[in-house]
Amino acid sequence: MSYKNDFPMFARFKKEKKPLVYLDSASTAQMPQCVIDAVREFEETTRANVHRGIYELSERATECYEGARERVRKFVNARRAREIVFTRNTTESINLVAYSLTKTFFKKGDHILISRGEHHSNFLPWQMIAKEKGIILDILELNKEGEIAIEAVKKALHPKTRLAAFSHISHVLGTINPIEKIRKTLRKRNILFLVDAAQSAGHIPIDVQKIGCDFLAFSGHKMGAPMGIGVLYGREEIVHTMEPFLRGGGMIRKVDITNTEWDELPYKFEAGTPNVSGAIGLEAAINYITSIGFKEIRAIDEKLTKRAFAQLKKIPGIHIFGPEDPRTRGGVISFTIEGIHPVRSSIHFQQDSSHRGRLRRITSNWVHPHDLATILDREGIAIRAGHHCAMPLMKYLGVPAVSRISFWVYNSVSDIEVLGRGIEKALRILA
Amino acid sequence: MDLLYTDIFLLHYHAPKNYGLHVPFDIEAKGENTLCGDSLTLRLTFARDCVQAISFESEGCVISRAASSLLFEYIKGKNRKEIKEFSPYALFELLGITLTAARIKCVLLPLETIQKGV
Numbered sequence: 001m002s003y004k005n006d007f008p009m010f011a012r013f014k015k016e017k018k019p020l021v022y023l024d025s026a027s028t029a030q031m032p033q034c035v036i037d038a039v040r041e042f043e044e045t046t047r048a049n050v051h052r053g054i055y056e057l058s059e060r061a062t063e064c065y066e067g068a069r070e071r072v073r074k075f076v077n078a079r080r081a082r083e084i085v086f087t088r089n090t091t092e093s094i095n096l097v098a099y100s101l102t103k104t105f106f107k108k109g110d111h112i113l114i115s116r117g118e119h120h121s122n123f124l125p126w127q128m129i130a131k132e133k134g135i136i137l138d139i140l141e142l143n144k145e146g147e148i149a150i151e152a153v154k155k156a157l158h159p160k161t162r163l164a165a166f167s168h169i170s171h172v173l174g175t176i177n178p179i180e181k182i183r184k185t186l187r188k189r190n191i192l193f194l195v196d197a198a199q200s201a202g203h204i205p206i207d208v209q210k211i212g213c214d215f216l217a218f219s220g221h222k223m224g225a226p227m228g229i230g231v232l233y234g235r236e237e238i239v240h241t242m243e244p245f246l247r248g249g250g251m252i253r254k255v256d257i258t259n260t261e262w263d264e265l266p267y268k269f270e271a272g273t274p275n276v277s278g279a280i281g282l283e284a285a286i287n288y289i290t291s292i293g294f295k296e297i298r299a300i301d302e303k304l305t306k307r308a309f310a311q312l313k314k315i316p317g318i319h320i321f322g323p324e325d326p327r328t329r330g331g332v333i334s335f336t337i338e339g340i341h342p343v344r345s346s347i348h349f350q351q352d353s354s355h356r357g358r359l360r361r362i363t364s365n366w367v368h369p370h371d372l373a374t375i376l377d378r379e380g381i382a383i384r385a386g387h388h389c390a391m392p393l394m395k396y397l398g399v400p401a402v403s404r405i406s407f408w409v410y411n412s413v414s415d416i417e418v419l420g421r422g423i424e425k426a427l428r429i430l431a
Numbered sequence: 432m433d434l435l436y437t438d439i440f441l442l443h444y445h446a447p448k449n450y451g452l453h454v455p456f457d458i459e460a461k462g463e464n465t466l467c468g469d470s471l472t473l474r475l476t477f478a479r480d481c482v483q484a485i486s487f488e489s490e491g492c493v494i495s496r497a498a499s500s501l502l503f504e505y506i507k508g509k510n511r512k513e514i515k516e517f518s519p520y521a522l523f524e525l526l527g528i529t530l531t532a533a534r535i536k537c538v539l540l541p542l543e544t545i546q547k548g549v
Contacts, residue, residue, distance in 0.1 A: 362445065362447060362450055362496075364490075370467055370492045370494075370533075370534060371492045371493045371494070374435075374436075374494075374534060375436060386467065399468070400468020429436055429441065430441075
């Protein structure tokens with residue numbers, strides 16, 4: 001069954017009459033009509049500020065907002081709705097935790113453990129507090145397959161490690177990390193555990209109780225919800241001791257000139273007017289995902305990953321990062337292509353006036369991902385190219401940039417075929 | 432017409448003019464786009480105030496190398512003031528290409544490097 005028709009983007013956007021082949025869902029997923037409708041319905045019939053007004057409209061808006069929170073709670077199987085904090089995105093969720101824990105939890109000389117593969121959003125907040133507070137940031141190296149190996153975690157732990165933060169699915173390598181096993185190791189040593197679920201939410205089921213993590217962060221916009229709504233799950237026993245990240249309206253119990261009493265969870269972490277319509281959209285996106293079911297979504301990711309590997313491996317000089325077995329990875333595939341290429345250019349140069357005389361051909365050692373992405377864009381194919389906000393990982397892979405394709409429910413085998421033809425065309429131009 | 436990835440543009444990528452660093456030279460300048468890994472080294476020889484000879488080597492994408500080839504060929508014979516005052520808009524016109532915002536830095540690398548050097 002094709003889900004493409006659920007997404008108006010594919011009917012509306014054409015690249016010079018060519019249909020859109022969208023292969024950048026790991027960056028942002030497209031939004032289904034039902035989410036657009038839910039947001040619009042709220043704005044047209046229920047819009048008012050939440051937790052403030054005494055009038056009916058405000059009460060209805062509050063009910064919708066809290067209804068969305070309850071829906072998220074159920075989605076990640078948190079024990080209580082007050083463990084769900086609405087943020088802007090994964091980045092803000094992780095910054096919230098890092099900032100807040102420095103106030104009361106971390107001491108000088110403590111260690112934090114993250115991996116080489118983390119997105120900058122799960123890197124820079126820790127780097128910042130490490131510098132400010134005299135904390136040591138330990139970097140776990142990935143194994144050959146690009147995974148976080150459990151033995152490596154055990155080795156990397158320091159007696160003073162107080163928190164570890166890892167991604168659930170790598171946004172570059174696609175690897176699904178064994179976070180439940182990691183949690184077991186950490187628990188024995190009483191180490192807090194944050195999971196960056198930006199790439200897993202909307203792709204595989206998330207159960208915070210089963211994982212046993214203390215924090216879990218994800219973004220709505222990567223799972224069909226609007227941009228600007230994200231989630232932080234925080235285990236109540238931990239978050240109730242934490243200080244607010246932002247201060248302002250709506251998060252207090254009592255304010256006088258010198259002192260303030262914070263509101264209860266989760267409101268003390270939601271200063272200012274929240275993104276209510278975004279939360280409504282997130283609820284609708286969760287309903288959409290649930291209506292399809294993770295079994296089906298996972299089958300789509302696996303099928304397309306398998307097909308994409310078969311297609312990409314035909315390209316001479318290609319190097320695909322991460323494990324090949326689609327069962328051990330998400331629908332995210334990064335690759336580079338070597339430049340010295342057996343596919344000879346079909347282009348016969350017409351010499352311009354500045355090129356009289358003998359030509360000296362300069363070979364490049366690779367096809368620059370930015371060139372590949374620009375040429376594919378002209379075919380209506382959207383891929384990501386660059387450092388993917390993971391410069392430490394790029395350094396480890398030995399390249400400044402990679403090309404990445406990623407899938408969601410609207411993608412099909414024909415998208416992969418179009419991609420294959422697009423890459424062949426690009427190589428005829430570039431090689 | 433947009434000349435990006437057309438024959439003429441690609442020719443300047445595959446067989447750039449003034450490629451291969453020369454000695455002797457008066458000035459050497461280096462530029463880098465750390466975000467995409469592009470790097471450029473260029474050497475200039477002056478006769479009075481004008482560029483007499485130019486040579487360069489680079490690593491990077493099609494756009495940055497072809498733009499370097501086209502720009503540096505054009506810049507020969509120009510004086511320091513003319514080089515300093517050469518605007519990015521004039522460069523886009525010279526190259527005959529239109530770029531998305533994310534890739535403008537690719538063509539600015541050779542311009543900024545030579546302007547830094549002179």
